[in-house]
Amino acid sequence: MFSESWFRSTRVILLTLAVLIVGALLTTLSWQGAIRAVNLEDQDRFEEETGEGLELIQERMETYGQVIRGLKGLFVASNRVDREEFRNYANELALNENYPGILGIAFAQDLDPESLDAHIERI
Numbered sequence: 001m002f003s004e005s006w007f008r009s010t011r012v013i014l015l016t017l018a019v020l021i022v023g024a025l026l027t028t029l030s031w032q033g034a035i036r037a038v039n040l041e042d043q044d045r046f047e048e049e050t051g052e053g054l055e056l057i058q059e060r061m062e063t064y065g066q067v068i069r070g071l072k073g074l075f076v077a078s079n080r081v082d083r084e085e086f087r088n089y090a091n092e093l094a095l096n097e098n099y100p101g102i103l104g105i106a107f108a109q110d111l112d113p114e115s116l117d118a119h120i121e122r123i
Helices: 004-077 083-093 113-122
Strands: none
Touching (some): 004 083
């Protein structure tokens, strides 16, 4: 019923298909492994960069806290802080040299509505 040549050709075809299937499986596994490696590398790089950014933000917040504590000390130590005293304090801080990134600090005086005109005249 089946000739010897048929068995040979069938065997060659099956062997070829087996090699093709194994090659396709190995290629798929390699491809998935490469994707996993790239994703892990991307995740590590992301975590490293966000960690550095977080450290910079924390350092900046500590710097802002130092300036605010210094300002609080000025107001606690003085009976009444006026514009000139505040200006002298702010100039002494030398924000550009000592606190890069802080663009400025401001002084806002609490005024009663009836004293507004007199305040504008003084300024």
